[in-house]
Amino acid sequence: MLRTLYRHLPLPKAAKPWLKSRMPLAWQRQRQFRKYGSINELYFWRLDQGIDTVAPIQNYFSSLFPDLDTATRGQVWIFNSDGNEIASHEFNLPVHGMHPLRISELVGHGNSYGTFMWHIRIPDSVASLEVVRKNLIYFTDRGYICYERDHSQPAFMHGVDRYAVFQEQCMQSSELFYGQTEGKHDWTPEFPIQGGMQSAIDVMLLNRTKRPCDCLITLYRNGGIKIFETTQKVMPRGGAILPLGDDILAQLQDSGGYFKVSGLPTQWGRPAITRHYSCGAISVMHC
Numbered sequence: 517m518l519r520t521l522y523r524h525l526p527l528p529k530a531a532k533p534w535l536k537s538r539m540p541l542a543w544q545r546q547r548q549f550r551k552y553g554s555i556n557e558l559y560f561w562r563l564d565q566g567i568d569t570v571a572p573i574q575n576y577f578s579s580l581f582p583d584l585d586t587a588t589r590g591q592v593w594i595f596n597s598d599g600n601e602i603a604s605h606e607f608n609l610p611v612h613g614m615h616p617l618r619i620s621e622l623v624g625h626g627n628s629y630g631t632f633m634w635h636i637r638i639p640d641s642v643a644s645l646e647v648v649r650k651n652l653i654y655f656t657d658r659g660y661i662c663y664e665r666d667h668s669q670p671a672f673m674h675g676v677d678r679y680a681v682f683q684e685q686c687m688q689s690s691e692l693f694y695g696q697t698e699g700k701h702d703w704t705p706e707f708p709i710q711g712g713m714q715s716a717i718d719v720m721l722l723n724r725t726k727r728p729c730d731c732l733i734t735l736y737r738n739g740g741i742k743i744f745e746t747t748q749k750v751m752p753r754g755g756a757i758l759p760l761g762d763d764i765l766a767q768l769q770d771s772g773g774y775f776k777v778s779g780l781p782t783q784w785g786r787p788a789i790t791r792h793y794s795c796g797a798i799s800v801m802h803c
Contacts, residue, residue: 547695552648553683554638555656555693557675560720560755560788561594561619562629562663567798569619570662570670571632575609577639577655584641587611591687592634594623599723599753602627609636631722631755634659638685654681663790663800671800677785679724679753694725694782701780705789705803709735709765710772714791717760719777721787723750729781733758738771750781 561569577586587610594603603622607615619632638655642648658675665671678693709717723729728751735744744764748756760775777787791799 547691549654549681550652551683552643552652553654553681553686554635555654555678556633556635556680556682556689557656557659557677558631558633558679558722558724558753559659559661559675560629560722561623561632561661562720562757563620563623564628564757565792566666566796568664568667569632570664571617571619571634571659572662573607573609573615573617573634573636573659574657575611575613575636576657577636577642578612580655581639581642584639585611586639586641587613588637588639590615590634590636592617592622592632594619594630594632595753596627596630597751597754597756599631599751602630629720629755629757631753633679635680635682635687635689637687640685643685663798665796665798669797671790671798673788673800673802676802677722677724677782692724692726699781700729700778701783702776702778703780703786703803704774704776707803708738708772708774709760709768711762711765711768711770714765715762715794716792717765718790718792719758719760719775719787720790721748721750721756721758721777721780722785723752723754723781724785725781726752727781728752730779731756731758732778733760733775734778735760735764735767735773735775737768737773741773743767743773 589608591606596602605622660672660674663671680689681691681693682689721731730747730749732747737743748758750756788802
């Protein structure tokens with residue numbers, strides 16, 4: 517309410533910074549950011565088409581606070597494509613340590629894809645710092661994910677958004693980064709699509725909000741000629757794969773084209789693209 521009043525009060529522009537400087541820091545924040553803690557991303561995992569998912573979870577607190585004892589512990593939660601929890605795993609992280617997480621060791625191959633999240637507890641030495649508590653600091657890490665094809669060919673991708681808020685040193689989250697439901701956003705990757713460059717393309721989608729969303733993918737031939745479209749519902753905390761097979765890409769003919777995804781629930785949560793090649797290799801990227 518205070519944020520709304522501040523934004524809409526009919527005050528001179530120069531008066532608002534003065535008013536803000538006299539408000540407690542917690543009052544300037546959204547409700548989920550009024551303490552201190554951690555903010556974690558939601559990632560996409562897949563075990564289909566010979567692909568495994570690996571996450572090298574690093575103790576990033578050791579780099580931020582090299583003079584402190586930053587040994588701590590963490591936990592990972594794995595969800596299916598509908599956002600339902602199907603596995604969890606706890607681990608310890610020593611100073612400058614790393615925990616290699618392989619999804620296939622925790623999830624049976626009866627599950628094709630879904631989402632997962634990990635949380636690293638703020639070390640006691642860090643949580644006791646006055647600067648952390650006084651300034652209501654929230655730590656976040658843009659982790660890297662490896663999609664490994666046939667135990668030999670890796671393709672890496674990093675996190676691009678935020679999902680869950682963990683208050684103080686809690687190991688459970690009850691709040692989302694996007695406390696309010698976001699709008700519907702469009703996304704168009706900045707590379708062209710050409711038939712024959714790959715055997716197939718698929719688009720990996722995530723929903724970081726608390727409501728289902730319907731995402732529309734549309735494929736265009738150069739010149740803005742629509743040749744294909746399909747809609748996919750993505751559940752809260754869930755994921756989906758929208759495939760563009762060779763039969764669909766063939767409709768591009770010789771002109772090439774591009775595609776667009778509409779209905780994305782968050783502004784920064786852009787999808788990821790996997791290209792499958794006839795030699796068996798893959799590439800994964802955000803755009």
